[in-house]
Amino acid sequence: MSKPTPLSGFPEFLPDQRFVETEVLATLARTFELHGFAGIETRAVEPLDQLLRKGETSKEVYVLRRLHEEGGGDAGIGLHFDLTVPFARYVLEHAGRLEFPFRRYQIQRAWRGERPQEGRFREFTQADIDIVGRDVLPFHHDVEVTRVMLDALRRLEFLPGLRLQVNNRKLIQGFYAGIGVEGDGVDEVMRIVDKLDKLEPGKVRAMLVEEAGVTDDQADQCLALATIHSSDDEADDGFVARVRALGVDHPLLDEGLDELAALVRGCADLADDRVRIEADLSIARGLDYYTGTVFETRLDGFESLGSICSGGRYDSLASDGRTTYPGVGISLGVSRLLVPLVQRGLVGASRVVPSAVLVALADEESRSASDAIATALRSRDIPCEVAAAPQKFGKQIRYAERRGIPFVWFAGADGGHEVKDIRSGEQVAADPAAWTPPTEDLRPQVTTNEREQ
Amino acid sequence: MSKPTPLSGFPEFLPDQRFVETEVLATLARTFELHGFAGIETRAVEPLDQLLRKGETSKEVYVLRRLHEEGGGDAGIGLHFDLTVPFARYVLEHAGRLEFPFRRYQIQRAWRGERPQEGRFREFTQADIDIVGRDVLPFHHDVEVTRVMLDALRRLEFLPGLRLQVNNRKLIQGFYAGIGVEGDGVDEVMRIVDKLDKLEPGKVRAMLVEEAGVTDDQADQCLALATIHSSDDEADDGFVARVRALGVDHPLLDEGLDELAALVRGCADLADDRVRIEADLSIARGLDYYTGTVFETRLDGFESLGSICSGGRYDSLASDGRTTYPGVGISLGVSRLLVPLVQRGLVGASRVVPSAVLVALADEESRSASDAIATALRSRDIPCEVAAAPQKFGKQIRYAERRGIPFVWFAGADGGHEVKDIRSGEQVAADPAAWTPPTEDLRPQVTTNEREQ
Structure with a gap:
């Protein structure tokens, strides 16, 4: 056998690098347990119809086939591409033997056949926390789950600074309804507004008018909302006044704004110079899945990695037709975070063996x-x-x-x-x-x- | 979505059951680190030509295909079916950045598309320890690796009693050579002798003569050797004396018998009523892969599970043509051991959440x-x-x-x-x-x- 070459998208650590990962995972698990979250693991595979249920073909599922199988492999099973789909299935399958609200953490690998690039791997480790209720899950759990992840991020002292950005689907949807954008138009407008980090505001405004068919006034209002984010020189909920100043009125907007303000206020004591939390009304990714709170997280100096920690509220994480299980959770991309830091030598271990x-x-x-x-x-x-x-x-x-x-x-x-x-x-x-x-x-x-x- | 049903062969734990597994894995990792073993993980996939290199089609490899891939998936990658093949590849790939002798532990899942049955799963967790040298690896590492696993098993105090059974490929091969069985006949005789736990000795003896073509005397000698087992290497009725009493003489037999005696003697102080170690000259499984020491382990009262902890010495774990890496290691079947104990309720946790x-x-x-x-x-x-x-x-x-x-x-x-x-x-x-x-x-x-x- 000649010297093997690495497989692109399947990162591997040397022993001292793996030690760093082990320490990070142990810190995460210990923090989650301090907050009463029980650890679980799910099997690595799910039935393909579950993996593709939401039309998630963009997730590039890996399909499994036994080497000696006579055809039919495609009808079978695939590797999970995140920990949310298997967790929703786990909750339904084991609901009769779980206590609700159910707090769980899950640190496990997932696989996606995407084109590998920085921060995007074909095999990667995630650390997820979720709280799931039966029928109802009060809003204070949104605050709880955010506080738990902030606590965990604060304990990872070697990390660069980072910003946990929060938004709320109800706020956006209520605002849009208040200016007369409803129905399918909501998703279309969100899709275009999401391009603000890549395109000029003028270009986005033109697309809103031309592609989403909104009026000039509506486009201006959408852009005005999306540029609001709480900043250091104003009160934590300064963004509330700025949203109000736009003069839009809708009960769903009020509800979303109240929730977002409560979340930022409820976590303010955990923020410091390194780990910050802010309302950012441009956060749109995933709003179509989520029903309230939404999170993303940027790592200072590593913005090109995208969000390293994302999540939000699903009012229907899982349902068996009779019972609905609402949930709120956040997923930390451990590989996305660690592989660049470790491979650039920014984080390491003091020795390559455990022996003292x-x-x-x-x-x-x-x-x-x-x-x-x-x-x-x-x-x-x-x-x-x-x-x-x-x-x-x-x-x-x-x-x-x-x-x-x-x-x-x-x-x-x-x-x-x-x-x-x-x-x-x-x-x-x-x-x-x-x-x-x-x-x-x-x-x-x-x-x-x-x-x- | 209606209530999902379990997938046969893919066991999953409830939170309190997972807690037991977490404790076991933590105890194993802690013990391995106390002995200077560094933890690594390898990617879950290997190139198919590596997985099938030794004609291992019996391992029922799971082949991966991307959902949107245009053909060619079969030429690609598959899930590893153990941790030895990926570890051998890891050693070759990273040899320039490792220090030898390299002690590593690896606790990870593996996958086999076998028919599920008790103690056999399609997805399972193994805990492997290996010591690998460059060019040479002295025999004392065989004793070391055995002592480490015995120390780990002793710390799993909730386990039923168990027997670590040891044999030696050189002993068997030297004995067979000494009675005139050599070449291809060796593997054939071992294959038949291995049936002693299922068939009557008389039947095995007849097969040896008819199928392996050995003489009546040779068959009697093979059976006599295979029935020797003992934890005592020195007493007059110890296994060394009993092998010697068979009157066979061959340098390779001497070498293997010396190694086996040294191993049993070197581990005797770690044995107690619950965790025993003994020479068992009937152990044959895997002898064709291994070149010296071989291990299997039976759990008292769970003999039907087969061996829960196996391994041995490979004089050529990996080679890149220029350098050869000899290794010795043991693999503990964590799922094989735990799933039956947990599912029968023999082992559990005092609560279902971490909260005190x-x-x-x-x-x-x-x-x-x-x-x-x-x-x-x-x-x-x-x-x-x-x-x-x-x-x-x-x-x-x-x-x-x-x-x-x-x-x-x-x-x-x-x-x-x-x-x-x-x-x-x-x-x-x-x-x-x-x-x-x-x-x-x-x-x-x-x-x-x-x-x-």
Whole structure:
């Protein structure tokens, strides 16, 4: 076998890079659990009719076929392209054995056969949180789920700054209804307004008139709404006054505006310089799926990645005809976030192995003695390994250095023990039953490097 | 959408069952890291020519095809059916950036399109450990990898008893050579001897003569060897003495017998009544892949599951033509082990949510006060949730009971706080900034039930 080449769109980590990912996933899981969210995993496959139910052919589903199967594979199963479709199915399938409101987190891979590009992979890991009710789910859960994800993002201290942007489907729909845009026109107008981040406002305005068939006044109002976002120099809900100043009146607009203001207000105490939250009335993506709150998230300096954390409220996440399960959730694109940071070397690990200690080996005959030292250290939760070969001690120390192992343990012939910190060179007498490394050396640490300008 | 039905062969856990799995995987990962093994994950897919390289069509590979792909899908990629093939590819692809000997663990799902049956799934989780060298890998790593897995199995305290059975390819091959069976006959004899657990010895003996073409004496010797098993390598009736007593002489037999004795001796201190290790000279499965040590593991009372933990030594795990990477490893079938135990209710969790505390809610107006209590508890790593609705306190307590949450927190109108242990009914004054539940209540506990006789 010659040297294999990577498969485009299927990123893989080296051990130290994977350590960073493991730490991130552990931090996420721990945070979600602190908020009472139970972890689940679903199978990787769903029936194709479920995967394609919403006409999601754009998701580029991977269809499975058994190698020896006689035809018919296409009628079968495919890999899930997100964690929402399988979760909705899980809720319906197991509803009788779940307690509602059901808070769950799910950290798992998903697959899409899209053309790979930066931040877009064919295989990727997502971390989703959702709260699902039976029949009803009060609005305060929208605030809750946002606070949980903000708490998680704050704990990922190595991340660059980021902005969680919030909007509300009711607000948009009510506003449009208030200016006389209704029915199919709503989706068409949203589709065009969504191009504001790529096209000149004048061009978008022309498209609204020509393609969506709205009046000049309606187009102006749509653009005016979409340019509103709360900014640092005004109160958190300053955007409310600016929406009101547009003079549009509709009960659904009022409801959406109240919800959006409550959400921003309810999360304000979690914002800081690095992790911000703001109302952004241009956020439109996904509004056609969602029925209220909508989220997107931009990473400072990595805007080209698109949204790294998205979600919102589905008033009908799942339904079996008799019972409807409303839900609200957010999905963090772990691979989209981490792969660029790790591959550019902006985030890494302090060593490539878990071992905090290398137990040196004087000769092959003393291997069992070195093993006994390692066993004593492990019994006190100190990760370690015994040298693979009885090389000269200088070579064994370089072996530790290459791996980033901070300590080398030497057992003297007289039964005495010494441990050397190979960074400082300091060597001290030590007892395998009592010596403990500094806490920060017990496990590898996540390290960050300044981004090159 | 009507209620979905499960897909046969794709097991899924409820939240409390998934908690058990999470605990098992965390224990495994922690143990492997204590021994210096670094965690990696590989992509879920491999090129089909790699998956089918060893003629592994029996593994029932799932082939992937993009829904909109124009033909050609079959020439592409498939889901991995184990973690060894992808790991061998990973070693070759990344060899220049790895340090050898490379110790890695990998806990991941794999897929096989086999007919589902007890302990056999189409999607399943495995936990693999391997040590890989460059060009050479001394035998002491065979002992090391065995000790690591034994340490991990000992830490899974809820498991029934189990037997790690060891054999050695060199021993078998050397013995056969010593009695005159060589070349293609070796594999044929092993294939037939492997049927000893299903067929009468007399029947196996007849097959050896008729199908493998060995003499009556050779057949008797093969059967005599295969019936030897023992955890004792030194006593007069230990397996070394019993093999020697068969009077066969061959250098490869000596080498294999020495290795097997060293392995059993080197792990003896880790054996106890529950987790045993023994030489079993009937173990043949996989001998055709392996070049030395071979492992299988039986779970007491679940023998029908087959081996739940298998592996061995590959002298050529991977090779790029210039460099060969020998390896030794063991793979634990996490799903094969856990799904039967969990589905029969033999193992479970003490509650269905991570929350140790439910913060009660007097009325909707005091939600932010209840949120503040929850935030104070979480800041000291106490998982909790706030009641979803301001129901009567009796209802809120029953809500906690249904989830298994042990404590309910009440904030008095006068600013006083009380916390109730709903198991004992005891209610005491408490400070959200200081109160801590007993350690065993902080997280759900894995619970075991006696197996029904």
